[in-house]
Amino acid sequence: MDTAAVADLAKPILCVDTCSLLDIMRDPTRETARAHERQAEIDVVELAEAGELVLLMAQQVETEFHAHDQGVQDEARTKLRKLSEQVARVNDITAIFGSSQVLETEHFEGCVPKARAVVQRWLDQLHTIAPGADIHSRAFARVNANRAPAKRGKESSKDCLVYETYLEAVAKIRAAGSASKIVFVSSNTADYCENRSIVKSEIASEFGALSIEYAPNMAAAKYALGFTTQSTFGLP
Numbered sequence: 001m002d003t004a005a006v007a008d009l010a011k012p013i014l015c016v017d018t019c020s021l022l023d024i025m026r027d028p029t030r031e032t033a034r035a036h037e038r039q040a041e042i043d044v045v046e047l048a049e050a051g052e053l054v055l056l057m058a059q060q061v062e063t064e065f066h067a068h069d070q071g072v073q074d075e076a077r078t079k080l081r082k083l084s085e086q087v088a089r090v091n092d093i094t095a096i097f098g099s100s101q102v103l104e105t106e107h108f109e110g111c112v113p114k115a116r117a118v119v120q121r122w123l124d125q126l127h128t129i130a131p132g133a134d135i136h137s138r139a140f141a142r143v144n145a146n147r148a149p150a151k152r153g154k155e156s157s158k159d160c161l162v163y164e165t166y167l168e169a170v171a172k173i174r175a176a177g178s179a180s181k182i183v184f185v186s187s188n189t190a191d192y193c194e195n196r197s198i199v200k201s202e203i204a205s206e207f208g209a210l211s212i213e214y215a216p217n218m219a220a221a222k223y224a225l226g227f228t229t230q231s232t233f234g235l236p
Helices: 003-009 018-025 035-049 059-096 106-125 135-144 157-175 201-209 218-224
Strands: 013-016 054-058 126-129 182-185 212-215
Touching: 003 054, 003 157, 013 018, 013 157, 018 035, 018 059, 018 106, 018 218, 035 054, 035 106, 035 218, 054 059, 054 157, 059 106, 059 126, 059 157, 106 126, 126 157, 135 157, 157 182, 182 218, 201 212, 212 218
Parallel strands: 013 054, 013 182, 054 126, 182 212
Antiparallel strands: none
């Protein structure tokens, strides 16, 4: 789907960063994992399936996702297995002290494949945006100038390629007459925000010029896009 076709749909638009796509199936035992964000990830793709919004994916995001897909799944499985082993050990110890109650963890085994199935639904709805001829040079110049999301001491070329691809695509969508809400979601707040809450000034300026909103997670993205209800989607 080209940018003119996206504009013609007159629907809210979500531009997705790699980390936010991978977040759907990341290790749920992490302290930063939040149930309402996982619910929002399901809600948003369901809205896309219903034709209520458009999901865009920079070509670099697609490349990065496939490079990290299996590794993220493997890590989640490993962490859940470790948690199950810990629970089993606690069950054994509490039984010695007379407890007849047992915490069950068998259902943990289905978490990763079900999460990956949700990711596949996302992949089926995402429209890939290829970078223009000068986007690579613009991304390289951004890295050299240390302009966010570039960060001194970090290899930032891929982040800048994703960012510049979306800037170009949204500029074309706006030029085609779209006044739709457009949101960029990235949980990579270290590169996009000051103190993880305020968008960095250069990004705020560039996003503001194109009426793009930044969201640090899928729950915030869903709200920014104007959707507030929870889906009734259920996993088998």
